[in-house]
Amino acid sequence: xxxxxxxxxxxxxxxxxxxxxxxxxxxxxxxxxxxxxxxxxxxxxxxxxxxxxxxxxxxxxxxxxxxxxxxxxxxxxxxxxxxxxxxxxxxxxxxxxxxxxxxxxxxxxxxxxxxxxxxxxxxxxxxxxxxxxxxxxxxxxxxxxxxxxxxxxxxxxxxxxxxxxxxxxxxxxxxxxxxxxxxxxxxxxxxxxxxxxxxxxxxxxxxxxxxxxxxxxxxxxxxxxxxxxxxxxxxxxxxxxxxxxxxxxxxxxxxxxxxxxxxxxxxxxxxxxxxxxxxxxxxxxxxxxxxxxxxxxxxxxxxxxxxxxxxxxxxxxxxxxxxxxxxxxxxxxxxxxxxxxxxxxxxxxxxxxxxxxxxxxxxxxxxxxxxxxxxxxxxxxxxxxxxxxxxxxxxxxxxxxxxx
Amino acid sequence: xxxxxxxxxxxxxxxxxxxxxxxxxxxxxxxxxxxxxxxxxxxxxxxxxxxxxxxxxxxxxxxxxxxxxxxxxxxxxxxxxxxxxxxxxxxxxxxxxxxxxxxxxxxxxxxxxxxxxxxxxxxxxxxxxxxxxxxxxxxxxxxxxxxxxxxxxxxxxxxxxxxxxxxxxxxxxxxxxxxxxxxxxxxxxxxxxxxxxxxxxxxxxxxxxxxxxxxxxxxxxxxxxxxxxxxxxxxxxxxxxxxxxxxxxxxxxxxxxxxxxxxxxxxxxxxxxxxxxxxxxxxxxxxxxxxxxxxxxxxxxxxxxxxxxxxxxxxxxxxxxxxxxxxxxxxxxxxxxxxxxxxxxxxxxxxxxxxxxxxxxxxxxxxxxxxxxxxxxxxxxxxxxxxxxxxxxxxxxxxxxxxx
Numbered sequence: 092x093x094x095x096x097x098x099x100x101x102x103x104x105x106x107x108x109x110x111x112x113x114x115x116x117x118x119x120x121x122x123x124x125x126x127x128x129x130x131x132x133x134x135x136x137x138x139x140x141x142x143x144x145x146x147x148x149x150x151x152x153x154x155x156x157x158x159x160x161x162x163x164x165x166x167x168x169x170x171x172x173x174x175x176x177x178x179x180x181x182x183x184x185x186x187x188x189x190x191x192x193x194x195x196x197x198x199x200x201x202x203x204x205x206x207x208x209x210x211x212x213x214x215x216x217x218x219x220x221x222x223x224x225x226x227x228x229x230x231x232x233x234x235x236x237x238x239x240x241x242x243x244x245x246x247x248x249x250x251x252x253x254x255x256x257x258x259x260x261x262x263x264x265x266x267x268x269x270x271x272x273x274x275x276x277x278x279x280x281x282x283x284x285x286x287x288x289x290x291x292x293x294x295x296x297x298x299x300x301x302x303x304x305x306x307x308x309x310x311x312x313x314x315x316x317x318x319x320x321x322x323x324x325x326x327x328x329x330x331x332x333x334x335x336x337x338x339x340x341x342x343x344x345x346x347x348x349x350x351x352x353x354x355x356x357x358x359x360x361x362x363x364x365x366x367x368x369x370x371x372x373x374x375x376x377x378x379x380x381x382x383x384x385x386x387x388x389x390x391x392x393x394x395x396x397x398x399x400x401x402x403x404x405x406x407x408x409x410x411x412x413x414x415x416x417x418x419x420x421x422x423x424x425x426x427x428x429x430x431x432x433x434x435x436x437x438x439x440x441x442x443x444x445x446x447x448x449x450x451x452x453x454x455x456x457x458x459x460x461x462x463x464x465x466x467x468x469x470x471x472x473x474x475x476x477x478x479x480x481x482x483x484x485x486x487x488x489x490x491x492x493x494x495x
Numbered sequence: 496x497x498x499x500x501x502x503x504x505x506x507x508x509x510x511x512x513x514x515x516x517x518x519x520x521x522x523x524x525x526x527x528x529x530x531x532x533x534x535x536x537x538x539x540x541x542x543x544x545x546x547x548x549x550x551x552x553x554x555x556x557x558x559x560x561x562x563x564x565x566x567x568x569x570x571x572x573x574x575x576x577x578x579x580x581x582x583x584x585x586x587x588x589x590x591x592x593x594x595x596x597x598x599x600x601x602x603x604x605x606x607x608x609x610x611x612x613x614x615x616x617x618x619x620x621x622x623x624x625x626x627x628x629x630x631x632x633x634x635x636x637x638x639x640x641x642x643x644x645x646x647x648x649x650x651x652x653x654x655x656x657x658x659x660x661x662x663x664x665x666x667x668x669x670x671x672x673x674x675x676x677x678x679x680x681x682x683x684x685x686x687x688x689x690x691x692x693x694x695x696x697x698x699x700x701x702x703x704x705x706x707x708x709x710x711x712x713x714x715x716x717x718x719x720x721x722x723x724x725x726x727x728x729x730x731x732x733x734x735x736x737x738x739x740x741x742x743x744x745x746x747x748x749x750x751x752x753x754x755x756x757x758x759x760x761x762x763x764x765x766x767x768x769x770x771x772x773x774x775x776x777x778x779x780x781x782x783x784x785x786x787x788x789x790x791x792x793x794x795x796x797x798x799x800x801x802x803x804x805x806x807x808x809x810x811x812x813x814x815x816x817x818x819x820x821x822x823x824x825x826x827x828x829x830x831x832x833x834x835x836x837x838x839x840x841x842x843x844x845x846x847x848x849x850x851x852x853x854x855x856x857x858x859x860x861x862x863x864x865x866x867x868x869x870x871x872x873x874x875x876x877x878x879x880x881x882x883x884x885x886x887x888x889x890x891x892x893x894x895x896x897x898x899x
Contacts, residue, residue, distance in 0.1 A: 107667050132893055146893035159886030165663035167888045172668060189896045256795030259569035263511050264576060268791070360772070361765010361788055384765055386787030387672070391660030394883040395798065479798040482563030484571045489536055489550035492593045
């Protein structure tokens with residue numbers, strides 16, 4: 092096998108995560124070890140930076156700079172919401188050719204995998220040797236093939252810690268608390284709220300994910316049952332939760348704004364939380380009802396990272412460089428769970444990850460559709476790593492004197 | 496001076512904080528050292544637990560249990576929104592008398608200080624020896640006399656880290672981001688968002704606090720100027736921000752719900768954020784506008800604590816026991832800043848802290864009313880402690896080939 096000499100190009104696409112720069116640092120530092128790599132370029136703002144040739148030369152970034160960026164959340168190379176079509180990908184390919192790029196690593200979700208697939212095809216059709224690797228990243232955990240996605244574990248840890256705190260707060264001053272979590276089609280991130288439960292009466296008492304349609308009647312019945320049982324109720328709900336018509340309940344409240352992918356805006360608004368808390372106040376006549384929308388903190392909060400996630404995000408970046416430069420392969424880096432808890436990495440064809448996203452398996456959701464199962468808990472627990480300690484006072488009750 | 500023998504009673508009132516149980520553990524563990532203390536009781540759900548005699552015997556809590564509770568956010572003894580009047584305080588006093596309580600430590604804000612003041616008066620009028628100490632706690636930092644309040648530093652750290660992340664996210668995918676922070680009358684917590692700025696173009700670019708009324712025109716003018724300058728804009732705004740009529744802008748959107756203190760509900764709804772982002776979308780025609788309401792995470796998030804805050808919260812609890820049991824004094828424990836950074840604790844009369852809250856000093860807010868000053872930054876920085884590292888890539892730009 093002849094050695095393919097040329098440049099490496101790295102870019103980051105889609106929503107940032109807490110560990111996306113671990114993958115960047117992994118890919119860059121590993122690439123710089125190979126003598127056939129002439130330069131390592133980074134494109135600013137993802138694919139839009141490629142077609143505009145907005146590159147920085149990461150060959151000249153210090154290792155210490157890359158290591159400091161690695162622990163900084165949100166795309167160090169900045170990002171884009173562009174979702175390239177074939178013509179756009181042809182532009183990408185032309186720029187790669189002009190700059191003698193022979194290795195292209197794109198860190199992103201299933202749309203980014205599709206970009207990788209098309210660019211790879213264009214190069215192949217033109218007879219130009221271009222190795223293309225998709226490096227997985229998403230807080231939604233909705234990529235096919237891989238056991239889980241880098242970025243998910245840290246976001247899941249944030250959600251779990253947010254609900255652990257909300258549960259303690261709700262226990263101190265009882266009422267109904269609704270926390271809205273990111274996730275348009277996949278409920279993985281919302282489901283991670285289950286890790287907030289330690290004591291048997293801890294919340295979230297109810298968890299709703301987009302995979303299971305809900306009705307207003309079911310929701311209010313569930314909240315009432317929990318409130319009657321515990322004197323309080325904590326609810327975790329996905330922003331993308333749907334009604335019986337399979338349409339997002341939040342969608343009618345967003346003023347019709349759509350992102351560049353044609354999707355209705357669900358995040359960055361408190362509308363769904365306010366709608367659900369309105370239902371509880373008006374129909375159940377419960378006075379203290381509060382709704383929070385966890386919002387962009389879930390993917391960007393500084394200082395809440397899963398160690399496992401951080402480690403794996405680094406390794407998928409390193410593996411991308413190894414698969415492409417050592418082994419001359421194209422594909423998407425995926426994670427296989429091999430033990431409890433151990434993993435190995437493998438390369439899956441780009442078309443197996445591109446475009447179509449995945450959802451939670453049915454065995455992860457209880458039949459009633461209002462909570463997650465032990466199977467899911469076992470799946471998610473290793474991914475978030477250690478949770479901070481939570482403890483309740485343990486002391487005997489004192490006999491009353493005046494109110495005997 | 497004769498030794499006053501009897502029980503200690505501890506309770507927690509108002510909104511929880513991340514370090515309120517440090518004060519609890521400090522007061523309990525310190526009290527248990529004194530031979531004249533016959534028992535240490537904890538009242539469940541604040542003053543409402545006192546009048547209902549819902550006590551636990553913390554003399555029998557293990558030290559390890561108390562230490563574990565100390566690092567757990569949100570009131571370990573649970574809380575209440577009750578704001579006792581004189582009749583209510585007479586009930587409290589009667590229960591103290593019946594249980595031979597001679598030391599009452601109430602951890603809370605200015606309303607709790609007022610409860611302490613009245614109970615102390617009732618005991619004095621009855622000729623019953625009852626030492627009453629108010630232990631300060633609030634995320635709003637709005638207590639008089641003290642330099643700052645335990646609980647504030649950790650909430651401020653959460654806000655700073657949230658905006659640091661939001662700024663990184665906003666830089667990666669530019670647009671306008673509005674983050675709504677707790678604070679009905681005092682802007683201290685919102686102002687702490689300034690600590691998110693590291694690089695000169697970092698957000699938040701604008702900070703609005705309740706101390707300075709804003710108009711829609713000023714707000715939109717400020718956002719436009721920042722957006723024109725940076726190509727993006729991050730805004731931190733207090734939930735209690737007022738219009739020219741000095742009324743909370745959020746108030747008209749809460750459906751008129753009022754808490755037990757007669758205040759309009761500002762937290763637990765995304766209405767203000769959605770209103771402000773609507774202004775930006777409609778008037779400035781900026782497409783990507785997102786609003787988050789930081790909500791209850793600010794005071795309850797598990798795993799974001801300022802070390803300084805934790806330390807001081809512990810000490811004000813310990814000092815409460817020492818002032819009362821050693822020195823036979825009543826009052827509110829306060830913090831005096833003595834160096835950069837060092838503090839000492841002192842006791843201030845209950846009436847100097849009770850009822851009336853305080854606000855940010857004028858020198859902490861810029862004349863334009865849309866940001867904070869260096870003086871505030873110097874004030875707040877030691878209180879939040881170390882922030883996680885944030886770094887940008889540092890690498891040379893590559894010359895374009897196709898788009899020269």
